[in-house]
Amino acid sequence: MLIQTQSPTLHHLLSHFSKPISLSPYPHFFSSTKSLKKLNFKLSNKTPLLKTSFQAIKCSVSSVSELTTQTNVLVKPSPAEVCRTIMELSSSGTLSTVTQEGWPLGTGVQFAVDAEGTPILCLNASNHQFLNQNSSSLLVQLEQRGSRTLQCMLQGGLNKPEDKIVLKKLHSIWERKFENEVNEDLIYIMSVERVLQVRDLKEDGIWVTSSEYRSAIPDPLRDFAEQIVNEVNMNQMEDFERICNIYLDTGFQVTDANLISIDRLGFDVHIRSPQNEIFEARIPFPREVSDWKGVKSSFNCMSQHAWEVDKGYVQPDFEKSKVLKQIR
Known part of the structure; x- marks a missing residue:
């Protein structure tokens, strides 16, 4: 997939994790709320998309469809x-x-x-x-x-x-x-x-x-998954709502989105419709991830592609997730 430039979307996701994350003995709590504020990956409003030459990046978004269509390939943990x-x-x-x-x-x-x-x-x-x-x-x-x-x-x-x-x-x-x-x-x-x-x-x-x-093997993201969930829901809602609108086949415009959980194969979300209905959905990662670097790469890739599709620069080159479960 050729794109013109790599958007700053999610650029700083998990950049704070240059070293292994230090968590308290209780995995449900963070060692520092201050560190979460540094995990900023907001999209710049000044993306120089039309002022630069085309560049190819290694961002295989099309592999999402492979996860959802290939036989015996999981889109969520067993x-x-x-x-x-x-x-x-x-x-x-x-x-x-x-x-x-x-x-x-x-x-x-x-x-x-x-x-x-x-x-x-x-x-x-x-x-x-x-x-x-x-x-x-x-x-x-x-x-x-x-x-x-x-x-x-x-x-x-x-x-x-x-x-x-x-x-x-x-x-x-x-x-x-x-x-x-x-x-x-x-x-x-x-x-x-x-x-x-x-x-x-x-x-x-x-x-x-x-x-x-x-x-079975426990999920490799388990020790820092909740930290990512909180960071996205506290600081990155605009970018995340765009991902949900682009990667989900809902038939409506998502008015609110919350990341519920994340694992090596993707993430679960709760989305709100214009009629205030709440649905649960699953969005697979482009490829399986096993550490924070893989999460960063996948989120950056998906956010970049969602931004370009939203602006009309490219067409989606993956199969959207169609399974929605109404919960309220």
């Missing part, structure tokens, strides 16, 4: 990946079982996970109803913007590791997660048999097998 990401970002959930009297019983617990997503729990004598249970569940929820709550429920049995080497490894994982010591005698693990992934509280869930869950 349910197993979502579950692994939820478990990595979370630290507490509800552990449930059935007592000997036949009553369901649930309690709040903290947990960490190992490299395969196996939950590691610290249970004491007051949790004796749960110990060595073959049928337990762990419900974990992750709240996102737009009143959306992702959740996964792991089913399996609780076991007490006896191997000293294994216990030492589990102790190390727990200490890294919570930055405090734990009595190894209180450590239990859940042997995951299957997982129910629910994308939102109002939707049906999807069952994931234990092998799918263990082999």
Whole structure:
């Protein structure tokens, strides 16, 4: 695709991330709100588009259509990946079982996970109803913007590791997660048999097998995704609304847009119609990304192309996303 110049749109996206992002131990909060103000990628109103010669840039926007039409190519993470990401970002959930009297019983617990997503729990004598249970569940929820709550429920049995080497490894994982010591005698693990992934509280869930869950990889953007979401929604709404208007086949002019979540394959948005209806939609990235550099490149590329299409300099060379789900 030939264009005349590269617009400054999103030019400074994530430019502050010249070094790995330093987050607090809690992935839902930022280490500094001041740093967010530096992540400015506003579009200049003085783009010298007609005063420069044509230049070709490596911006394969057409690959968006490849993501949406090729067989077996994902446009969003699999349910197993979502579950692994939820478990990595979370630290507490509800552990449930059935007592000997036949009553369901649930309690709040903290947990960490190992490299395969196996939950590691610290249970004491007051949790004796749960110990060595073959049928337990762990419900974990992750709240996102737009009143959306992702959740996964792991089913399996609780076991007490006896191997000293294994216990030492589990102790190390727990200490890294919570930055405090734990009595190894209180450590239990859940042997995951299957997982129910629910994308939102109002939707049906999807069952994931234990092998799918263990082999899935958490999203590589998970540790800084929320920081990008907040930056876009706080400071870049004009550019983002243009992207939504160009990359979505809505049949109406988007009057408001909010970035809900972002992952390696694209991002989820909530958009508002002129009739004040709210829709949820998915916009794939031109190509899969795995780090902040990939996010920056993809957003710059999409914003550049959206600006040119909006000004009438080029025609869209990709297939627009057509799936809209009305939520209000």
